[in-house]
Amino acid sequence: MLVGDSGVGKTCLLVRFKDGAFLAGSFISTVGIDFRNKVLDIDGVKVKLQIWDTAGQERFRSVTHAYYRDAHALLLLYDVTNKTSFDNIQAWLTEIHEYAQQDVVLMLLGNKADATHDRVVRREDGERLAKEFGVPFMETSARSGLNVELAFTAVAKELKHRSTKEPSEKFQLQEYVNKEMKGAGCCRA
Ligand SMILES: Nc1nc2c(ncn2[C@@H]2O[C@H](COP(=O)(O)OP(=O)(O)OP(=O)(O)O)[C@@H](O)[C@H]2O)c(=O)[nH]1
Numbered sequence: 570m571l572v573g574d575s576g577v578g579k580t581c582l583l584v585r586f587k588d589g590a591f592l593a594g595s596f597i598s599t600v601g602i603d604f605r606n607k608v609l610d611i612d613g614v615k616v617k618l619q620i621w622d623t624a625g626q627e628r629f630r631s632v633t634h635a636y637y638r639d640a641h642a643l644l645l646l647y648d649v650t651n652k653t654s655f656d657n658i659q660a661w662l663t664e665i666h667e668y669a670q671q672d673v674v675l676m677l678l679g680n681k682a683d684a685t686h687d688r689v690v691r692r693e694d695g696e697r698l699a700k701e702f703g704v705p706f707m708e709t710s711a712r713s714g715l716n717v718e719l720a721f722t723a724v725a726k727e728l729k730h731r732s733t734k735e736p737s738e739k740f741q742l743q744e745y746v747n748k749e750m751k752g753a754g755c756c757r758a
Contacts, residue, residue: 570636572661573646574654575625578680581711582646583622586721591712599624601632609725616725637668642675642724647695649679649708650687655694662702674727675704676742682708682715705743707750719749 571579580599581592587605604621623633645661647654679695692708699706709716723746730740
């Protein structure tokens with residue numbers, strides 16, 4: 570499930586992942602909730618992801634709350650060009666702790682990493698916040714495609730691992746992400 574403030578790029582991230590395209594042009598806010606499926610090949614096993622795209626607007630919050638409980642994984646987004654969306658992450662985490670399953674897979678994404686000139690949240694700030702809350706982190710761009718595939722693949726790997734291995738053999742999500750990250754504007758967390 571994709572969560573985060575309105576306008577951070579949740580729908581664009583999902584469309585980039587699903588269709589490999591960027592939705593340029595005017596911003597159409599999601600109403601309520603929407604979903605798309607995508608099948609990934611994870612280490613030779615087909616994993617079907619059902620990805621729920623939530624509306625970031627406050628007025629749809631009660632709709633979103635109802636879906637948290639069934640989510641196996643949450644991608645929590647902020648927009649690196651929007652300080653408020655970053656400042657709101659703590660409130661999102663509180664909400665997640667209140668409504669989501671305790672063992673939900675969670676990843677923090679700083680989206681719009683392509684927008685160099687408009688950036689107001691440094692990568693280090695994202696890294697610090699993620700570390701503080703013990704959440705894996707990376708920057709993404711729905712526009713350029715930076716780390717989009719990686720974010721979803723990492724989550725799928727973690728979910729597959731959980732469903733097939735002993736819980737004691739923990740899959741190191743952040744380690745995997747660090748190892749796999751490449752390209753401009755993204756470095757190790
Ligand atoms: N530069 C840049 N713009 C982006 C990126 N992702 C999204 N946008 C723009 O940000 C705006 C909002 O994108 P959406 O994907 O609709 O945002 P959302 O989080 O789904 O918003 P809600 O549905 O209201 O919750 C659009 O104008 C997009 O074109 C990105 O990676 N880079």
